Amino acid sequence: MKRSLCPVNGLGAEEVQADAARAVTRKTLQPGATVIQAGEKFDGLYMVRSGFFKSSFFDAGGEMQVTGFHFPGEVFGVDGIDRGYYGDTVTALDTSCLCKIPFSLFTGGAAPARGGAPDARMQALVRLMSGVIANDRDMMFRLGKMDSRRRFASFLQDIAERMQCSGFSRDAFRLCMSRTDIANYLCLAIETVSRLFSQFQALGVIGIDRREVTILDRNKLRALAEDADRECAAWGKAG
Amino acid sequence: MKRSLCPVNGLGAEEVQADAARAVTRKTLQPGATVIQAGEKFDGLYMVRSGFFKSSFFDAGGEMQVTGFHFPGEVFGVDGIDRGYYGDTVTALDTSCLCKIPFSLFTGGAAPARGGAPDARMQALVRLMSGVIANDRDMMFRLGKMDSRRRFASFLQDIAERMQCSGFSRDAFRLCMSRTDIANYLCLAIETVSRLFSQFQALGVIGIDRREVTILDRNKLRALAEDADRECAAWGKAG
DNA sequence: CGAACGATTGACCGGCATCAAACTCGGTGG
């Protein structure tokens, strides 16, 4: 699993962590609150302590595009590092709490350490960005090569895995985002997503009640994400 | 334009460039030759001096997926930095020449300079990765939200722009890749790509002869990439 | 209770993949 953990912990040296602990600030947010406005000047990364967040931006045509969701323990704001401003608007999906990590911690500009510390920080940053690239690659594959069923199945797998990483149950959790957000993120119509929820429930793969999701058959879900056709048809009669 | 130029030049300090010039190695390749095999141990970045390259990998189902093309002046191999091995297979599309830049130049491990040089190198690296992320973002948008026509139009725009960056004519060039590669890259069927070539030619937007492409109307092309419906229909009769 | 919003389900249609066939171009051998 390539999910980024707290980059502060990832830094290694105890002194660096101490620096970090001093510089980091905490903040609590209400659902719907905006953390970052796209275009704002970049001044640091954020780590989710609790709650859930959504990244999105508005394309040339004025349409909103959801680019990702952020779970406890995950980091966002990386897209602003090079450009100097954030590219995404990030909003809380629930009552949430997060850490802000000033970027100076990474560049070493704030505390030019005696050792090779700034280098270590930079490397943590590179690792963070590398994770983003790997993640984007997965998403491109989903969008380009998967039909709606596989796309949705792999989305559920991803959510389940990250829920577990964040300390929740892997097989029973509450979806923090609306159907509309899911559809937008997966580049599908809302109706299609809704149909997929129903279809997966009918297949006995998941149970749904409103936003509560239970994964009933992890193997079937994996099969759906990997090979859409063959076995799934059989379940229709034999399942 | 966010295309990455030679990272060695991007480093700034003259001494660093001197270091680079010593460490860099050059290599000539025949069309079809493999530069990097996916899975190989990462040991540096590559910059295209002349010719054209294709990145691809094989997905779980054994299908090839083209992930990008590389033009003179551009850098590839970044995807191996964090993992320690290359994720893509890279092959020459033409008789080509490239530089290999040992990764030690970036980490500073080879020549721990007295000044803040290693930091500058790391920042060049971050800028490089940031460019990759921005590029991936564009591609995700294409795959997720654009129909085949817009996807193809924006592909042509991208190629034209990069051709110009590489010192070729922006409006008349030879496509270095096959229709099959284009289709695979854009996640469309070969037939669809072929039809789009024909359609764009019929609209008077481009001229094609085999792999030679001429962009006849840059504005129309932009319109096709931005808004697929409205104006294009009108051209059918009025164009 | 009624309004507003999100979610579900059905009916229909269009874009693109798939299947299939002809055509072009370059290379090889008779």
Added chain:
DNA sequence: CCACCGAGTTTGATGCCGGTCAATCGTTCG
């Protein structure tokens, strides 16, 4: 020089997935 072949490309015919339009339902809130 031409016949032949094969890979790559083009063009046509058909079918299916998923988007769009539309109606209903359930939940929440004024």
